[in-house]
Amino acid sequence: MRRLSLLPAAAALVLFAGVAEAHPKLVSASPAPNAVVAKPARLELHFSERLMPKLSGADLMMTGMKGMNHAPIKVAATSAVAADGRTLIVRPRAPLGAGRYSLAWHVVSADTHRIVGNYAFTVK
Template identity: 50%
Template sequence: MRKYAFIAFTILTASLLPATAMAHPRLLSSSPAANASVAKPATITLGFSETLVAPLSGIELTMTGMPGMAKHGPVPISDFTTKVTGKVLTVKLARPLAAGTYVLKWHAVAADQHRIEGNFSFTVR
């Protein structure tokens, strides 16, 4: 009998939680945008659908190509800081990005504690 009471209590409690607590964050906007060609950015901004958990959210940035260098291998970019304010993750680069192609991999964690990941490319001219 206790087993059924516990199950009923768990289902009732879960149904009373706000729907946002069960949602996963989604990337809603980015600057630079996916597949965009931009002038040398010094800041990258990602906007999400949920408030993020700062220590668990971030990015990896890799230069994947450089003009005039056909055999340019991937170069990880690590000279940046990240800051999370509510639903926005801001990346402050130590210096503007050089001309080339980049892949930005992001990961975000919201109140549900599930890590969601994605990536997109952009070009700096």
């Protein structure tokens, strides 16, 4: 009987640990992955967790133009976490020219693990 009564507490601990360890996931982005868009003034990435601003950011690369891939060229851009704490905003220094782009993001939330991902989009 004593043993059984401990089970709910143990299950609760496991559940709590699961929540505490939740890694930030990319919920949505603008432009969306693989989208073809007009020149975006900024890119917005929405995550499932609050981000640590100093440890979160993104690198924007141009990877092709006129339908041809080329070696990735880094695009000057700044990235910052918005006031909501869950949105990473990337602002290119200059308007993006027509071409294919790759955005590589890295974020850290409360559990301190660095999570990375990347996706491509096209500017027409």
